[in-house]
Each structure stands twice: as structure tokens, then as C-alpha cells.
Amino acid sequence: MRDFFKNRTVIFFLTGTFFMMLNMSMAYIIVPVYLVSTGSSVAQVGMSTAFYSIVAIILRIFLGPMADNKGRKFSMLTSTITFLISTVLIWFAPSFLWHLFARAIQAISLALYMSTGSSVISDLSKENNLATNMGIYRALLGLGFLVGPIFSLSMIKISYDAMFIANIIISVIAFILLLQVPETCKYHKTNLGSSLFLDYKGLLGDRRLRKYYYLTITLAIGYGTVMANSANYIFKLSDTWSPSVFIFLLSGSGMISSMAAGWLIDKFSIKKIIIPSVSVAVIGMLGMASISWFGNIALVGVAILFGLGNNSSVICAVTGVNSFTTKKLKATSFAIQESSIDGGNAIGNFIFGWVALAVGYANSFIVVGFIMAIGCFLLLADREKVVN
Numbered sequence: 001m002r003d004f005f006k007n008r009t010v011i012f013f014l015t016g017t018f019f020m021m022l023n024m025s026m027a028y029i030i031v032p033v034y035l036v037s038t039g040s041s042v043a044q045v046g047m048s049t050a051f052y053s054i055v056a057i058i059l060r061i062f063l064g065p066m067a068d069n070k071g072r073k074f075s076m077l078t079s080t081i082t083f084l085i086s087t088v089l090i091w092f093a094p095s096f097l098w099h100l101f102a103r104a105i106q107a108i109s110l111a112l113y114m115s116t117g118s119s120v121i122s123d124l125s126k127e128n129n130l131a132t133n134m135g136i137y138r139a140l141l142g143l144g145f146l147v148g149p150i151f152s153l154s155m156i157k158i159s160y161d162a163m164f165i166a167n168i169i170i171s172v173i174a175f176i177l178l179l180q181v182p183e184t185c186k187y188h189k190t191n192l193g194s195s196l197f198l199d200y201k202g203l204l205g206d207r208r209l210r211k212y213y214y215l216t217i218t219l220a221i222g223y224g225t226v227m228a229n230s231a232n233y234i235f236k237l238s239d240t241w242s243p244s245v246f247i248f249l250l251s252g253s254g255m256i257s258s259m260a261a262g263w264l265i266d267k268f269s270i271k272k273i274i275i276p277s278v279s280v281a282v283i284g285m286l287g288m289a290s291i292s293w294f295g296n297i298a299l300v301g302v303a304i305l306f307g308l309g310n311n312s313s314v315i316c317a318v319t320g321v322n323s324f325t326t327k328k329l330k331a332t333s334f335a336i337q338e339s340s341i342d343g344g345n346a347i348g349n350f351i352f353g354w355v356a357l358a359v360g361y362a363n364s365f366i367v368v369g370f371i372m373a374i375g376c377f378l379l380l381a382d383r384e385k386v387v388n
Helices: 002-006 008-037 042-063 072-092 096-124 127-158 160-179 196-204 207-235 243-268 270-294 296-323 327-359 361-381
Strands: none
Touching: 008 042, 008 072, 008 096, 008 127, 008 160, 042 096, 042 327, 072 096, 072 160, 096 127, 096 296, 096 327, 127 160, 127 243, 127 296, 196 207, 196 327, 207 243, 207 270, 207 296, 207 327, 207 361, 243 270, 243 296, 270 296, 270 361, 296 327, 327 361
């Protein structure tokens, strides 16, 4: 780990990534708040968020492989520039249609950056410390998403103009930092003539990789449900702390577990870590219902358990995808995984919404928890070697 942080490229990349995540969190959490302030309806706010996510998933099919074909640096800088442009357009959008156009440009940034970042870590890591470094990277993403909304909300107290100016400055800082990162992909020029269809066919045709993609979707079903619905659930309960306490504990334990799980995977193997990690995540998910029964004690315990289990499991899945992907298709493979996360989030919230109408919030967490448990353990019970 010391050698990893002594690398000048690593420092510039991780610092630039942190600033990018500050802005990415704004796209998810603060833009809806800004829309409400401009007089947009609840339907328009929902449309904006859904449009952003859907466009990012679609674009990632075509833009995700760009980091394999044109290099990591090109993708990172393009992502930074498009986010800066979209921020300005959202700020000055004269109508909701212009706002959606700006969100589409913002989706380009999301489609490019996440899979590219994982690929850079893969390029910079040795085989014996890949999971550790990936855990550090994912923990940094979590820190950015935790600090970003706090920072943006503090700027909003001054004015929305101050918030947008701050986000533009952050984008410029991220661009300058990432500009210092040399190209880490030494083979991208040999991959220019590859067929996108054949690349995807080869990756999705590998049963070992499919298992990790399926596992990622299943984990995202639980995580997306918790992140999107925990605030409303906890707000409706009397004598419980603010949802922000829950999110803080969830994110904090998740960051710690990402780093710890990465180190444990490198030391012992995915096979020995993945089942305990998934088990803890499932217990945490099922335990969401207990917050309505036991209050703050359950709130603390569930937040920590789910954060530990989910993030550890994600590091297992990310490391597994890297293990079974050839060097020339790293970004493409990670793009599929990032889309699996977005797709799982959408599936989880769709299921939760309908079930909640019938049985209420607490019981809905149990239903989604059982779906998550069945999906994870059916995959892990398969005897074919899909873990190292």
C-alpha cells in the first residue's frame, strides 16, 4: 500500500477522482433540490432524475469501451469537461427541455468516468494488491458522495449561484489534476479495430463474469432500495434520529469495509470473503424492518451491518470482474458492471414501490431482503468455479 501511495500518478488520480465525486453527488442529490426551487413539479423532478440515469445506462454501452479504445486519459478528461459544460447549462437552462438536454450531457460524464476509474486502478495495481487498491478507490468514491451533498447544501445557504460557481471551480480543479495523470493504458492503440458487439458478446458469454454481473445486480437491488427509501421510512417513525445519522453510519462503515475487504481478499481470496460479506449484507437488509420495532438501537446496528456487508460484497464482485477480464477489455467489462449497478437500483426501487403499497415500508424491506438473499445465495451455491 505504501508503494501505491508513493506513486505520483496515483495521488493525482485519486485526488482528481475525489473532486469529480463531489460533483457527481450533486447530480444525484442537489439538482432535484435546485429544480424544486425553480418551481418545477414533483413529476418533473422525478423525470429529470430518471432521464439522467437511463441516458447514462444507454450511453455507457457505447462510451464505456472508449477507455479501452482511446485510452483512460481521454475518457477522464472528456468526462470532466462534459460535467463542467452540463453544470453551466443546468444553471442557465431557460426551460425544462433545456434542462433535460443539460442532463443528457451530464449523463455522458457519468457513463465515462466510473468504469474508466476502475480501469485506471487495475492498470496501476499489481495482482497481489489489486483488491486492496480497488477498496481504497471505492472508499474514496463513497467519501466524495458523502461530502459532496454537505458541501453543496452549505453553498445553497449562500445562494444557488454560489453553489454552481463552486461546482464549476471543482470541475476545473478536477480537470487540472487529471491532466497530470499520464496514460495508464499501454495497449489501447492495438484495440482500435475491435468490434463492440463481439467484445460484449465475449464478456457476457463468459459464465464466470456473468455470475459477478448478476451478483452486482442483486446487491444493487438492496442498496438502491435502502438509499432511495430509508429517509422517508425513518422520517415516518417517531423517536428515531434523523435519516442523516443513518446515511452517515451506512456510508462511514461502507468506506471502512471497502478498504478492509480489499486487504482481506488479497490476503485470503475472494472465495473466503464473499459468503460472509453477502451474509452480513442480507442480515442488514432484513434488519431494516427492525428499526420500526427497536428504534435507534436498530438504526445504528442495521446501518453498520448493511454498510459493512454490502460494500465488502461489492469489492468482491469488482475484483472478480477484473480477475476474469482480459487487459484489453477492462473498461468495457467494468462498464457492464456499472450498468448492472444502475439497473439493480432501478429494479429494487420498482419492486419496493409496489410492495410498499400493499404491505408498508417495514415489510417491504423484508420482501426485498429475501429476494436479495435468494438471488445471492443461488449464485454462490453454483459449484462451477466463479470465485478465486
